Amino acid sequence: GQSLEQPSEVTAVEGAIVQINCTYQTSGFYGLSWYQQHDGGAPTFLSYNGLDGLEETGRFSSFLSRSDSYGYLLLQELQMKDSASYFCAVVWGTNAGKSTFGDGTTLTVKP
Amino acid sequence: NAGVTQTPKFQVLKTGQSMTLQCAQDMNHEYMSWYRQDPGMGLRLIHYSVGAGITDQGEVPNGYNVSRSTTEDFPLRLLSAAPSQTSVYFCASSRTGTGGGDTQYFGPGTRLTVL
Numbered sequence: 001g002q003s004l005e006q007p008s009e010v011t012a013v014e015g016a017i018v019q020i021n022c023t024y025q026t027s028g029f030y031g032l033s034w035y036q037q038h039d040g041g042a043p044t045f046l047s048y049n050g051l052d053g054l055e056e057t058g059r060f061s062s063f064l065s066r067s068d069s070y071g072y073l074l075l076q077e078l079q080m081k082d083s084a085s086y087f088c089a090v091v092w093g094t095n096a097g098k099s100t101f102g103d104g105t106t107l108t109v110k111p
Numbered sequence: 112n113a114g115v116t117q118t119p120k121f122q123v124l125k126t127g128q129s130m131t132l133q134c135a136q137d138m139n140h141e142y143m144s145w146y147r148q149d150p151g152m153g154l155r156l157i158h159y160s161v162g163a164g165i166t167d168q169g170e171v172p173n174g175y176n177v178s179r180s181t182t183e184d185f186p187l188r189l190l191s192a193a194p195s196q197t198s199v200y201f202c203a204s205s206r207t208g209t210g211g212g213d214t215q216y217f218g219p220g221t222r223l224t225v226l
Contacts, residue, residue, distance in 0.1 A: 002170075004153075031212065042201060042219050043154065048212035087153050095161050096208030097142060098169060099215070101153030 002026040004102035006088055011108045012078055020073045020105045022088035030091040032064050032071040033099065038084045046073070048091075075107070083109045113137050115218035117202050123224045124192040132187040132221050134202030142205045143185040144169070144215075145177065147198040154201060160185055161208070192225045199223070 004024045012018040022032065031050035035043040047055055049064035049071060061074040075082055085104040092098050118133045136143065141162045146154035146169075156169030160179040174196060176188040185204075189196060202218040 030208075033215070042217040045214045045216070050212055089153075091208070094167075097144075097159050097161050097167065098156055099144070099154075100156065100170065101146075103151070103153045 002090055002092060002100035004088055004090060004100065006086075006102040006105050008103070009106045009108070011110065013110050014078055014080060016078050017074065017076050018078060018107065020075075020086050020088075020107070022071045022073075022102060024069050024071075024088070024090050024102075026069075026090045026092050026100070028092040028094075029066070030096040032062070033089045033091060034060075034062050034073045035087045035089060035101075036084050037087065037104070043087065046086075078109045080109050080111070083107060115202055115204055115216050117200075117218035117221050119221060120219065121222045123226065124189075125226050126192060126194060128192050130189050130192065132189070132200055132202075132223075134185045134187065134218060135183050136185075136202075136204040136216070137183065138204060138206070138216070139182060140204035140206050140216075141182070142208055142213075142215075143179065144203045145175070145185070145187045146201045146203065147171065147196075148201060148220075149198050157187065157200075189223075194225045197223060197225045 006022045034046040037043045047062040064071040089099045089101040144159040145157040158177040160166045200221045205215040
């Protein structure tokens with residue numbers, strides 16, 4: 001089966017940088033995705049890493065090491081609106097059609 | 112574009128009742144998926160489809176059926192509702208499999224309570 005581990009909670013102050021780690025065990029691995037979900041809302045796709053290395057999208061960056069089965073999401077210049085849950089998800093299976101999600105990390109940004 | 116739409120937004124069922132959750136997308140996406148999310152947990156894949164007429168099971172398929180007769184629609188049927196199926200259900204679509212980094216778009220969710 002697939003399994004992922006990420007911290008349950010992270011707290012940081014506005015303007016700071018925070019890193020959310022994700023380790024995984026999976027078969028048929030294609031890549032690692034990250035999603036943001038505000039309370040009561042739908043998940044929103046943030047980024048995807050199919051190859052080792054860093055992907056940057058504005059204030060958000062994501063990293064993958066396939067050999068270590070490890071990735072992280074880096075959020076810079078934190079804003080209050082970044083308070084949300086963040087999920088890593090492994091993409092796997094035939095035709096890369098399946099995503100298995102971690103249980104999420106609740107990020108609280110304080111003034 | 113409306114994106115991914117789901118109906119109903121809320122539903123209360125009694126144990127043993129059946130119902131269909133509707134999902135539609137207007138982006139001509141081949142891939143569609145159904146997830147459930149229980150409180151404090153991540154999303155779990157129920158069923159998915161890689162195109163019209165093609166469906167496959169996800170991690171938690173028991174008690175649910177799907178079919179995909181058109182590219183746009185991907186309904187989820189609960190055969191005989193149980194309290195364990197109380198959850199928030201999300202439908203999602205992507206142009207191709209998300210293994211290529213394709214964005215997976217989610218609907219607003221259906222909040223289902225089974226008494």
